[in-house]
Amino acid sequence: MSGFQFSTTKSLICRPGAAADLAASVGALLGQHILVVTDPGIRKLGLIDAALASLAAAGRAVFVFDAVEADPSRATLMAAVAAGQTFGATGVVGFGGGSSLDVAKLAALLLGSDQPLDEAWGVGNAKGPRLPLVLVPTTAGTGSEVTPVSIITVENDEKRGVSSAVILPDLAVLDADLTLGLPPAITAATGVDAMVHAIEAFTSKSPNNNPLSRMLAREALRLLGANIETVCAEGSNRPAREAMLLGSMLAGQAFANSPVAAVHALAYPIGGIFHVPHGLSNALVLAPVLRFNAEVQADLYDEIAADAFPSLAEMGQGRTSAFIDALVSLAARLKLPPRLRDVGIPEEALPRMAADAMKQQRLLVNNPRPVSEADALAIYRAAW
Numbered sequence: 487m488s489g490f491q492f493s494t495t496k497s498l499i500c501r502p503g504a505a506a507d508l509a510a511s512v513g514a515l516l517g518q519h520i521l522v523v524t525d526p527g528i529r530k531l532g533l534i535d536a537a538l539a540s541l542a543a544a545g546r547a548v549f550v551f552d553a554v555e556a557d558p559s560r561a562t563l564m565a566a567v568a569a570g571q572t573f574g575a576t577g578v579v580g581f582g583g584g585s586s587l588d589v590a591k592l593a594a595l596l597l598g599s600d601q602p603l604d605e606a607w608g609v610g611n612a613k614g615p616r617l618p619l620v621l622v623p624t625t626a627g628t629g630s631e632v633t634p635v636s637i638i639t640v641e642n643d644e645k646r647g648v649s650s651a652v653i654l655p656d657l658a659v660l661d662a663d664l665t666l667g668l669p670p671a672i673t674a675a676t677g678v679d680a681m682v683h684a685i686e687a688f689t690s691k692s693p694n695n696n697p698l699s700r701m702l703a704r705e706a707l708r709l710l711g712a713n714i715e716t717v718c719a720e721g722s723n724r725p726a727r728e729a730m731l732l733g734s735m736l737a738g739q740a741f742a743n744s745p746v747a748a749v750h751a752l753a754y755p756i757g758g759i760f761h762v763p764h765g766l767s768n769a770l771v772l773a774p775v776l777r778f779n780a781e782v783q784a785d786l787y788d789e790i791a792a793d794a795f796p797s798l799a800e801m802g803q804g805r806t807s808a809f810i811d812a813l814v815s816l817a818a819r820l821k822l823p824p825r826l827r828d829v830g831i832p833e834e835a836l837p838r839m840a841a842d843a844m845k846q847q848r849l850l851v852n853n854p855r856p857v858s859e860a861d862a863l864a865i866y867r868a869a870w
Contacts, residue, residue: 490696492743493651495621495632500660500732502724505622506536508579509544511659515618516577519547521570521597523590524581525554533624533664534581549573551593554586557639557757557764560603566593570617577618580655583676584628584764587621588636591653594619609848612650619655624664626717626730627676627765629683629738631658637754644845645754649745660735662728670718672763673730674820677714679765680734681707681794681813682772686747687740689779689786690852699744702736704793709733711794718820747853749775751846752862755839762829769822770829774868776810778861783854826870836866 499511520541528534529552541548551566566589570578575597580590596603598616606612621631630636635649665673684703687695710733716726752775753767762770780787784806791809792799798808814824823829826836840863844850850857857865 490694492696492698493634493654494739494742495654495658497657498660499657502661502663504659505661505664507540508537508659509540509546512620512657515656516579516620519574519576520579521573521575521593522548522550522579522581523554523566523593524550524552524586526552528582528624537581554582554589556585557761558585558589559639563589563592563638567596570597575617580621583625584630587623587628587630588638590619590621591636592638592648595653606648607646609649612648612652614652616652620657620659621655622659622661625668625672625676626665626734627679629680629734631655632735632738633742639758643758644842645758647848660731662724662731665727665731666722666724668721670721673718673721674822675763675765675769677710677730678769678817678822680737681710682749682768683737683741683746685790686749687737687744688790689783689854690744690747691854692745692852695744699740703740704790706733706737706740707790707793715819745849745852747849748857751849752843752865754846755842756831759839760829760831766822769817770826771865771869773810773814774865778865779854780806781855826866833870836863836870839866
């Protein structure tokens with residue numbers, strides 16, 4: 487075993503109903519002026535109301551920035567920062583899916599330091615300090631509440647990331663009640679996203695791939711594989727929702743320290759250019775990337791196949807191929823669109839997407855097999 491570093495969120499609360507008692511959970515951590523970052527859908531559904539009432543009852547002043555969109559833009563991030571500056575924010579709460587949590591992370595960073603955003607892009611470049619930060623996920627997918635990564639869409643539809651332990655939150659609140667009403671399509675896409683996190687973390691070529699991440703990835707796959715179809719069919723099944731939220735968090739801890747690779751690198755142009763939700767973008771390229779990697783790394787896929795699909799445990803030769811086929815079959819049962827053409831991506835866009843994917847070298851270096859632009863194009867063609 488080589489040396490490694492493992493970082494994660496300082497504190498975690500996992501309890502149904504925890505968001506409704508948010509003020510007690512955060513104590514004095516966030517100060518008196520709290521910037522809450524969320525999206526219009528969360529606000530309209532009222533998922534955040536109990537948390538806001540808890541903070542108000544505790545005497546906290548709250549400003550809600552609810553303009554976060556899917557694949558949030560630099561303009562949205564800077565608008566959140568401007569709102570926090572005007573309000574005099576002393577702490578930040580991110581409440582919602584991965585997009586809201588990502589904006590909250592960088593808003594806390596930019597509000598708490600003088601570092602320009604353009605100096606923070608990349609790995610380890612965000613120096614801080616940041617404002618106190620609490621993250622409350624409402625989907626079981628991104629694991630953003632325990633990752634040091636924030637992804638923002640910048641000019642020319644490019645997705646750019648900040649990766650630094652500085653933006654790990656002080657507290658993550660996992661409240662499965664917030665996910666009970668999540669529609670099946672979103673539940674499916676975010677659940678597959680979490681599975682991708684676990685798969686890529688386990689097989690990552692990162693020099694920091696470590697025993698803790700591998701252990702967490704396998705447990706995440708067990709939880710996610712056992713419950714994803716249940717939560718899509720029975721949206722109010724609280725135990726299954728709790729298992730998915732925990733599995734997503736464990737997968738997030740895994741890939742936060744053993745980073746993701748080509749599935750994510752090739753998914754980013756799909757979301758950045760065509761605004762396909764991130765989890766679905768991952769699902770669309772998952773099987774072609776795994777088939778590409780299996781030529782050199784089938785042994786690792788063999789190891790984890792039965793974690794996600796216990797029926798493969800007795801299988802010997804051909805387990806990797808069966809694992810990939812099982813993932814394709816799962817996506818079909820979850821009614822996810824199977825091909826790029828099914829989400830409106832024209833074939834003539836594939837070369838641009840392949841070129842854009844090459845900009846994600848911080849992810850591609852972690853892939854079990856090197857990916858050239860020609861390889862990326864071939865993978866996109868296989869997915870189209």
